[in-house]
Amino acid sequence: MPIPWLGLLDLALGLGNMARGQKRAATDAEGGPLATTGGRGGPLDARIAGVMVAALKEVFERDSRRIELEREQMEADRLRAERAMRLELLRQAGEREIGRLRLVAGIAVAAWLGTLFFAARMVAAGSGARIAFGTGWVLLLAALALSFSAQTAVSKALDRADEVAARREGVDAGLGGAVAPWLLIAGLAVIAAAVLIA
Secondary structure (H helix, E strand, O other), X not given: OOOOHXXXXXXXXXXXXXXXXXXXXXXHHHOOOOOOOOOOHHXXXXXXXXXXXXXXXXXXXXXXXXXXXXXXXXXXXXXXXXXXXXXXXXXXXXXXXXXXXXXXXHHHHHHHHHXXXXXXXXXXXXXXXXXXXXXXXXXXXXXXXXXXXXHHHHHHHHHOHHHHHHOOOOOOOHHHHHHHHHXXXXXXXXXXXXXXXX
């Protein structure tokens, strides 16, 4: 709740004017300085002014503490929002990487199953075609295995998302994630060459 500064200042000025007005009325009534009060008007005015100054100082200090607390709260909220944003971006990057690795694994499985149709033809082919065909199968299975291990690495990185985000690192599938698509392509190329040779 904002503090009505103008109202407080108006109150302080009003109290000051009221104190001065009472002093002036007492002086005018007796035709001179405050002889009947024994000089108590001066210290009374000083006490009222001191109390008002102390009250205003306390209000200003309280307001400055409140503003400082609000500033600290806003800074904490900003840091919390930045951390949440980093974690969300990290999670999205991890999901994209896992999706890419699953696609590589799916293509490797589909390609391996598709090559089973050519297995009967390879039995009757020469040894060069059979070796190339077997090499292609090994490459496809290696791509599948590396894709699965890279998915596991990304999942573990996402489980440690706080640590990864604190180090400002990205989600990395590692060497297996980078090599798996190339092994898939190499395996398909070798199998295609084996089919052409046979």
